Amino acid sequence: MSLKLIGTKAIVIGASSGIGAELAKQLAEGGALVATIARRTDRLQLLSDRYPERVFPFAHDVNNIAEVPDLFQKCTDTLTGLDLIIYCSGVMPQVGPHEYSTDKDIDMVNVNMSGAVAWLNCAATRMEGTGHGSIIGIGSVAGDRGRSGNPVYAASKAFMHTYMEALRNRLARKGVKVVTIKPGPVQTEMTAALGISNAMPVEKAAQLILHYKDRTGEHYLSPVHRIIFYIIKRIPSPIFRRLNLK
Amino acid sequence: MNLPLDRLTNVTGFGMITGADGYLFRPTQVEEFYEILQLAKSTGRQITMRGSGRSYGDANIGSESILLDITRFNQILSFDPQTGVIDCQAGVTIEQLWRHTLESSFWPPVVSGTMFPTMGGALGMNLHGKNAFKAGPIGNHVIEIEVLFPNGEHSVLTQSDPLFFQVISTAGLLGIILRVKLQMHQINSGDVRVLPLSIPNWDAQFKTFENFRNEADYMVSWIDCFARGKSAGRGDFHAAYYMDEPSQFPITLRPEHQDLPDTIMGFFPKSVVWRFIKRLNNRTGMRFTNWAKHTSGKILGNGKPHPLSLVGFNFLLDYVPNWRNSYLPGGFIQYQSFVPAEQAPRVFAQQLELQQAAKLESFLGVMKRHVPDNFLFSHGVDGYSLALDFKITKTNKESVWKLAHQMNELVLAAGGRFYLAKDSTLTPDHFTQSIGPESFQTYAQLKLRLDPDSILTSDLARRLHLDPRD
Known part of the structure; x- marks a missing residue:
């Protein structure tokens, strides 16, 4: 157990796989109370069986925005408070270089953006009143530029960056920590099909995210990314489109 | 059913060591109290009562409960x-x-x-x-x-x-x-006559209290918790007496006479004083402050009665506004135990020795005389109380709690009691033992009858298991 996490009351949305699952696991191992939220509760069960007194699974599809306020309050009741909320739900379907699939794109809009707004608005309302807590949103290096590979995924993450920045500008003065994480490729189900060789192990990513949990601001998970994307963000658009970066 | 999220607020006890988030309601009408009870039942929430939030510990906070703040119900x-x-x-x-x-x-x-x-x-x-x-x-x-x-x-x-x-x-x-x-x-006057006496040790403390018990109207003694050996228990005793005034409408009865000045010596603003106290608010600084206070008490005004306004005498804690901020960022706890007269000299002396051994001397010690009363959770004993303030930091919390538990054991063995407004450290067993299992049983039955849905609670009640259904 880590002293920093003992007693922390956390909600993790999208806790059945990938970064969310690993975050929930590390929080629980560290002594935090965690409400884990996902569609697939069978996947949440494993962790709550191991830490029945600290992990509380809730079934929820983030497409179902109407039920968020009720569920949010159920979670804070169960946790007897809230110190940390992490929105990890995200989808990145494979999109061909000439494919414009509205079905796939709207799915990303719903899960990556609308769900985040529904959950984090609840958290923001609460934390503006209580004046403490951390809100973590998972963005992506993909959101830093409109690369050609997956337009709506990139746009949804750029939305996340701007939304989180705006929340930060509202809430930081109230004592609330608002943290944007911009991971590069992480070894998860989402990236498995991409065949990326140098993806960051998910354990490492989750550790770093928890390390940044009280540090208001935007954080890349590796210093290399910080430098590369500092440059990439500044490439003028006419040049950028000739580079054909995916 | 939901409670509106924008009612959420974070409050702490007066000692600021822990806070809790609750849904704030501040009614002004009796009907609203009924409605809030109803709301609690329909949403399955508990209610924590809160007044001005002056209880030091967790009696006035309750995580995720309805925070029923009565400060606007004040006619x-x-x-x-x-x-x-x-x-x-x-x-x-x-x-x-x-x-x-x-x-x-x-x-x-x-x-x-x-x-x-x-x-x-x-x-x-x-x-x-x-x-x-x-x-x-x-x-x-x-x-x-x-x-x-x-x-x-x-x-x-x-x-x-x-x-x-x-x-x-x-x-x-x-x-x-x-x-x-x-x-x-x-009363006949808005002033009291205050007699300060410098006290060299524990023996003299207890003797002085007994000497003045029949004649004085108020008695209080400040204890220097850093003094050891022969000087252990030294401090300044104050007795105060109501006064008579020949006038029909004495000027001392006017609020203008009572109001505490907002400056020191007419120019130094009191609102910033806590920032200076904060500099001194460590072991070395407080060892010095306690020594200086005792020494000045010995030299200046010792044994010389003087008049003081009722407000000035009684509300010493309001003399420096926001003084509690000098304990930031960690806050502080107050530890007050009530011990029967014959055991008090031994118990208090041992409490002081425990503090000194742990290098956790209380920065402020205050002693008072009490009598028993008929109330269910009474803290009144035929004896004395000693109130101690402990600064809480990132690193010392565990050792302060350990010290408090050691002091609790001493108090319990002597048949002493505690005061819920001050408490932060008791365990359920400590509390039941202090008020006696019979009183607790009476309370438990009343709680079941009067509060069948477990509506009224607080973080203190949860910590001490003050609901038989817990």
Whole structure:
């Protein structure tokens, strides 16, 4: 157990796989109370069986925005408070270089953006009143530029960056920590099909995210990314489109 | 069913060591209290009662509960300047009381060291003052209370009802006190005559208290917790006496005479003083401060009586505004134990030795004399209390709690008691043992009957398992 996490009351949305699952696991191992939220509760069960007194699974599809306020309050009741909320739900379907699939794109809009707004608005309302807590949103290096590979995924993450920045500008003065994480490729189900060789192990990513949990601001998970994307963000658009970066 | 998220707020006890988030409701009408009870039932929430938030620990906070703050329910309903009987809503503060009655020659019969507590909070805790050895706790002076119970009963209780003695003192866990009728104390002057005495050690402390017990109206002694050996227990004792004045309308009865100045020596603003205290608020600084206070008490004014306003004498804690901020960022706890007279010299001396051995001396020690009373969760013993302030930092919390538990054991072995308004460290066993299993049983049965849905709670109640269903 880590002293920093003992007693922390956390909600993790999208806790059945990938970064969310690993975050929930590390929080629980560290002594935090965690409400884990996902569609697939069978996947949440494993962790709550191991830490029945600290992990509380809730079934929820983030497409179902109407039920968020009720569920949010159920979670804070169960946790007897809230110190940390992490929105990890995200989808990145494979999109061909000439494919414009509205079905796939709207799915990303719903899960990556609308769900985040529904959950984090609840958290923001609460934390503006209580004046403490951390809100973590998972963005992506993909959101830093409109690369050609997956337009709506990139746009949804750029939305996340701007939304989180705006929340930060509202809430930081109230004592609330608002943290944007911009991971590069992480070894998860989402990236498995991409065949990326140098993806960051998910354990490492989750550790770093928890390390940044009280540090208001935007954080890349590796210093290399910080430098590369500092440059990439500044490439003028006419040049950028000739580079054909995916 | 949901409660609106924008009602959420974070509050702490007066010691600021822990906070809790709750849904804030501040009613002004009796009907709203009914509605809030109903809301609690329909949403499956519990209610935590809160007055001015002057309890040091976790009695006035309750995680994820409805925070029923009575500070806006604060009308004085009637006052009879002939008899001194005042009838007021529970949110009326001690300050409102004295400002309203002083010019008619009445002063609250019992006041705490600060004037901000509400009557509801004062009766929930059954607070005491520096006249506890004569007047007992504030509940002794209450004529009637109107109480709304979570089971829907709404009663007016007087001292002839056993329930009167059970609702008062049980930290707002049996019923919601709505209205209080209080007998104020008649005075002739707004000043008291204060006699300061420098005291060299424990023996002299206890002797002095016994000597002055029959003649003084107020007694309090400050203890230097850093002194050891022969000087252990040294400090400054103050006795105060109500005064007579020949005038029909003495100027001392005017609030203008009572008001504490907001500067020191006419120019230095008190609002910044806590920032200077903060610099001294460490072991070295406080060792020096305690030494300096004792030394100056020995040299200056020792044994020389002087007049002081009732406000200046009673509300010492209000003298430096926001003084508690000097304990930031970690906050502080107050530890107060009540020990029967014959055991007190030994127990207090041992408490001091434990603190010194742990290098966790209290920065402020205050001793008072008490008498027993008839209330259910009474902290009154025929003996003494010693109140100690401990600064809490990132690193010392565990050792302070360990020290407190060691001191608790001493108090319990001596048949002593504790005071819920001050408590942060008790365990359920400690508390049950201190009030006795019989009293606890009585309380448990009342709780089941009067609060069948477990509505009234607080973080203190949860910590001490003050609900038999927990």
